[in-house]
Amino acid sequence: MPTPRKRTLKGGKTSWQVRFYLGTNLKTGKPKQTSESFPTEREAERFSNWVSAIGPQAALDKLYDGEEVVVVPTLDEIAADHIRLLTGIEDGTRLGYERLWKRSFGHLIGQTRADQLSADVVRQAVNDLAAGKGATGEQYSTKSLENQRGLLAGVVDRCIELGHLTRNPAKGVRLPEGRRVAVDAEDDEDDGEMVCLTHEEWDVLYDSIAVHYQPFLRFLAGTGCRWGEAVVLRRRDLDLGARTVKIRRALKWSSDGNRVIGPPKTKKGKRTIALPAEVVEDLRPLLDGKAASDLVFTAPRGGMIAHRTFWSKNWRPAIWRAQHCSKHTDPACRCGTGEPHRCKVHDVVPPPCGCAGTLVQTPRIHDVRHTHASWLLANGTPIHVVQARLGHESIQTTVDTYSHLLPDAQLLAAEAASLAFARQQGSGIWLSRVESLPDEVLRQLAAALTVEAEKRGVDLGPLAIPAAGAA
Ligand SMILES: [Zn+2]
Ligand SMILES: [Zn+2]
Secondary structure, eight states, X not given: OOOOEEEEOGGGOEEEEEEEEEEEOTTTOSEEEEEEEESSHHHHHHHHHXXXXXXXXXXXXXXXXXXXXXXXXXXXXXXXXXXXXXXXXXXXXXXHHHHHHHHTHHHHHTTSBGGGOOHHHHHHHHHHHHTTOSTTOOOOBHHHHHHHHHHHHHHHHHHHHTTSOSSOTTTTOOOOOOBGGGTTOTTOSSOSOOOOOOHHXXXXXXXXXOGGGHHHHHHHHHHOOOHHHHTTOBGGGEETTTTEEEEOOEEEEOTTSOEEEESOSSGGGSEEEEOOHHHHHHHHXXXXXXXXXXXXXXXXXXXXXXXXXXXXXXXXXXXXXHHSOGGGOOTTOOTTSSOGGGOSSOSSOOOOOOOTTOOOSOXXXXXXXXXXXXXXXXXXXXXXXXXXXXXXXXXXHHHHHXXXXXXXXXXXXXXXXXXXXXXXXXXXXXXHHHHTSOHHHHHXXXXXXXXXXXXXXXXXXXXXXXXXXXX
């Protein structure tokens, strides 16, 4: 509660001043301080009580009751200001927030007056979003819902700051469960559907990446590492003789928005990953002359690779080059840069040209990890091996994230297992892997095995389905 301060005016008269914050200074983005003066301490205290009880704007309205008509903005207007005044973000992120607001809360409650936002309005909107009633009708991922909630929180804060609300109506309203697909995309630059590239698509993308970053990209695709794990990799984490990399730490964002290096997200995030031969060859020259604690992958001028810079200066341009053949590329076009709005050739960024040898999908950086997982699964790698490689704490995450890639892959896995059973009975290699599978996966595998065996008219014998479901 603002405390009234006694002031002595010229001529010896006294007045009581109440200082409080109202609105935002458009230049600095900081709350604007203002004051009201009263002839007596009692009046000042009464006003001060109003300020803390109903907010500065409402207190002023009450004080000057009838003297002015206050036009209350809509949530859309509040949101537009909130997003415009956010500091420390890039234009691309700002655009993303505008889009996200428009298709989520803006679509549902954007026209609501700022002083009419109640807990019930928020609850209804959250339920509608969970039911896929946003502008796009999509089921949102957990990450997207969190971003939406962050936006709403900012809008509510601003409503309170401007005095349109006295309390936070979103407080205590629980988020709905999101689609599980993006649970692992915490270090991603956007949310949305997962993109898995075929080997051909990957080649097109790889060729369009700047040469300096090709080893880095191939490392991501060959290991499935998270961005935050790869950029902090040190010389000592690699053992090229054994062809392994040890993931021991990761770059994370702390709650106050700083980047910090800490242990991986979960216990199983700490892991050792076998490296493909191509990655080993890529890495050899990178390690030349490096000390044990030096970073393996760096920006062209040294130093840690920064996500935003990499995205705008390398990833986006590479995707653009991959998506447009030389015939459909105008040298003056800037659509493929980090500043597409500067393009003087196009008003709207043209879609992929679709010519032979170009990329049609638009993968995000994190999709390289998904791509890695999809390759493993397509080649019949057991899902728990994929889990270990990606560093998922629970196999449920792996199954939830990649279940749509499973049916064919499980058949292949079953086939691989059946071959192994036939030839390596007792050697334990495949058997131990299969036995370490959780019951649910084992049941799937056993069912697939039976189908395969029947199709081939093969009697797999008792070992082929080792106590399915009760291993
Ligand atoms: Zn073309
Ligand atoms: Zn253009």
